[in-house]
Amino acid sequence: MEELLGRVIAGKVTDENENDYYVQISGTTFRLDKSEIKKPLKLGSNFKGFTYENENHEMQITRDAPQVQVDHYGFGTVVRTQRTLGVFVDVGLPNKDIVVSLDDLPDMMELWPQQGDRLLIALREDAKQRLWGVLADGDIYAAIAQPAKKILQNSNVIARSYQLKLVGTRVMTDHYELGFIHPSEREREPRLGEELHARVIGVHDDGTLNLSLRPRTYEAIDDDSAMLLAALEHSEDGHLDFSDKSYPAAIKAYFGISKGQFKRAIGHLLKARKITQHDGQLWLVTTEATDTTEETQD
Helix, strand or coil, rough: CCCCCCCCEEEEEEEEEEEEEEEEECCCCEEEEHHCCCCCCCCCCEEEEEEEEECCEEEEEEECCCCEEECCCCEEEEEEEECCCCCCCCCCCCCCCEEHHHHHHHCCHCCCCCCCEEEEEEEEECCCCCCCEEEECHHHHHHHCCCCCCHCCCCEEEEEEEEEECEEEEEEECCCEEEEECHHHCCCCCCCCEEEEEEEECCCCCCCEEECCCHHHHHHHHHHHHHHHHHCCCCCCEECCCCCCHHHHHHHHHCCCCHHHHHHHHHHHCCCCCCEEEEEEEEECCHHHHHHHHHHHC
């Protein structure tokens, strides 16, 4: 059955029963579900649809062609994985998921796509008339990409990883901009097809982005900062008689940390606008105070 599956192709209606029509193409008969057809088809008429082998190993044709076809790329959603085979991708067919072979997936299984991840794939038909998913390469992503604008600098974007290399991760944003994440800008290596919430740290003249998965400095409140913030929140009037000028012994006795740790924690909270420091004391910034400050700045 050469070059019949995974494409939109025309055939002739040769038979029918209560539930199905039967469409013949080059000597092969495909089942067509009558529930798809609003106006009855006549025997001998032509019908054009997308051909595939369903999960029951029946040849089927449908008028509802998916975007993903032979030589046509589209996004599909991973529904499950099978260690000995690969990942199964939902491309929009009611009774058929497409397998992306383990041969085309990362060597490390923890980097395989998981349920809910999305892949840009096309279809290929092998010598045994089986359909497989083919991952889009860098050239395909470049062909559909849109150039990023300089205004994106320091903004948050949603991206999806499509190429995992030792030098870093290549991604495409949900607005089709291409991006790169250096290993130093992530805590772990993303999975193939994983949705990522990233920050733009560079916009190149060619319209590509450098991205980071690390939080901004003021967002990265560590344990010492969290402990200091909790102490302020539980104080009677939202302040403590400590500052970066306090004696190391007093800081150690009250908080159990060194003065260096204490000063770093203060710095993080000041950048995050969680506290203020004046008159030798630390003060908790209230919601009302923050709102007033923002209104004043406006």
